Amino acid sequence: MISIFNSNKTRSKQKRNKKSSPKRGSKSDDLISAEKLDKINPMAVPLLVRHRNDTSNKQSDWIESSLDVLLNKPYVLTDKWINSINKWTDSVIQSISLDEPDIESGFRGEFGPYNVYKICDPKDTSEYPMPAIICLDENGWKWYFKTSKAYNFNKGDDIRFTATVSAHKEGITFLRRPSKIRKVEEIKLFGSEND
Numbered sequence: 393m394i395s396i397f398n399s400n401k402t403r404s405k406q407k408r409n410k411k412s413s414p415k416r417g418s419k420s421d422d423l424i425s426a427e428k429l430d431k432i433n434p435m436a437v438p439l440l441v442r443h444r445n446d447t448s449n450k451q452s453d454w455i456e457s458s459l460d461v462l463l464n465k466p467y468v469l470t471d472k473w474i475n476s477i478n479k480w481t482d483s484v485i486q487s488i489s490l491d492e493p494d495i496e497s498g499f500r501g502e503f504g505p506y507n508v509y510k511i512c513d514p515k516d517t518s519e520y521p522m523p524a525i526i527c528l529d530e531n532g533w534k535w536y537f538k539t540s541k542a543y544n545f546n547k548g549d550d551i552r553f554t555a556t557v558s559a560h561k562e563g564i565t566f567l568r569r570p571s572k573i574r575k576v577e578e579i580k581l582f583g584s585e586n587d
Contacts, residue, residue, distance in 0.1 A: 424467040431474050433481040437462055440477075443484075487563020490533055495565075497557050503567075504552030505576040506535055511542050525573075526564075527551065537567035550576040 440459040443452075458477055461468055506527035514521035523542035527535040537555055545551060552574055555567035 421467045425465075428466045428469045428474065429462070431478075432462065432466075432469075433478045435485060436477050436481045439481055439484050484562070486532060487534070490531060490563050492560045493533060493565060495557050497559055500554070500556040500569075502552060502554050502572075503535060505550040506552075508545050508547050508549045508551060509534065510547060511545065525551075532563075534564040535567060536564055537570045539570050539573060541573055545573075545575065552576055 437459070440455055440462070443455050444459060458473070461473075462477075504527070506529050508525060509528045510526040512524040512526065514523050522538045522540060524536060524538040525542050525545065529535065537553070552572075553570050554572045555570040558566040558568045560566075
């Protein structure tokens with residue numbers, strides 16, 4: 393005769409033992425978390441929270457996921473992710489520390505020469521998708537505008553343009569209606585030191 397009831401008792405005891413046993417790896421996860429958090433800039437979490445809660449910012453999945461991982465499961469952070477968070481934090485701190493240009497919203501005029509920092513691809517979710525250019529002035533202040541001519545320029549080019557100031561934010565000025573966008577060419581004079 394087969395003893396059905398005895399085998400069930402042993403199985404139920406095994407199940408209970410598994411449930412009551414402490415979670416494996418919790419100590420190592422805590423140690424790994426502590427090591428990873430030591431590498432993170434201490435200003436990262438407050439700045440991520442600030443950007444997440446800022447209603448004028450379009451919420452970024454990267455900000456939301458980075459904040460979630462830092463607060464709930466830092467042991468999953470990779471070195472690349474840590475570097476990305478620290479780089480973002482440093483750039484936000486630098487932007488906050490810059491003085492806003494002394495130009496009122498609505499002003500239209502010529503800007504530059506500014507260095508092309510980034511060419512941004514158009515967002516597919518936008519009603520009118522168009523690429524954009526982010527430039528840097530000599531102080532590190534960013535200037536952002538959308539233009540269909542963005543791909544005519546490369547990162548590192550110096551450009552001049554005419555535009556209207558739309559708004560100033562932390563470390564960046566948004567421009568509209570850009571025109572007369574042109575690359576600034578270096579003119580070498582005959583007999584200069586480089587010849």
